[in-house]
Amino acid sequence: MSRRRPAYEYKRLPQQDETMVRDRVDGFTADQFRKPPPKFPWKAIIFSTFLCITGAVSLVFAVLISIGYIHERYLDRQLPLLILGSIMFIPGCYHVVVAYRAFMHHPGFTYDDIPDFD
Numbered sequence: 227m228s229r230r231r232p233a234y235e236y237k238r239l240p241q242q243d244e245t246m247v248r249d250r251v252d253g254f255t256a257d258q259f260r261k262p263p264p265k266f267p268w269k270a271i272i273f274s275t276f277l278c279i280t281g282a283v284s285l286v287f288a289v290l291i292s293i294g295y296i297h298e299r300y301l302d303r304q305l306p307l308l309i310l311g312s313i314m315f316i317p318g319c320y321h322v323v324v325a326y327r328a329f330m331h332h333p334g335f336t337y338d339d340i341p342d343f344d
Contacts, residue, residue, distance in 0.1 A: 264337040267325075271340065274321035281315025284308075 288307035290296045327335035 265342075267337055267340050267342050270321065270342055271325045274318045274325065274340070277314045277318025278322050279318075281311045281313070281318055284311030285315055287311075 284307045287296070288304050288311055291298075291300050291304040291307070321340055324335060324339050325337070328337050328339065
């Protein structure tokens with residue numbers, strides 16, 4: 227049986243100096259409460275943009291069918307296009323607007339307001 231050295235080594239922690247002890251009167255440090263910078267939610271913004279564009283196209287086709295620009299044999303597809311287009315367009319457009327305002331640093335808007343899919 228061979229004895230190998232472990233890939234890790236234990237080291238003693240350095241002793242705390244007096245300045246660090248003064249900062250930690252109650253056992254907490256200020257570094258614990260710093261908020262990390264927000265991550266840019268790429269997946270959520272791409273998905274929101276897809277929903278917004280697909281919903282807008284569905285709504286346009288529903289309106290074109292209803293005004294008779296597209297042949298009336300497709301009239302049975304008007305209501306599903308209108309409902310699905312609305313379901314996709316409203317939340318997609320909302321999240322795209324929130325992402326735009328967070329990107330432009332408008333007060334009250336952050337990337338934390340956009341749901342993350344990770």
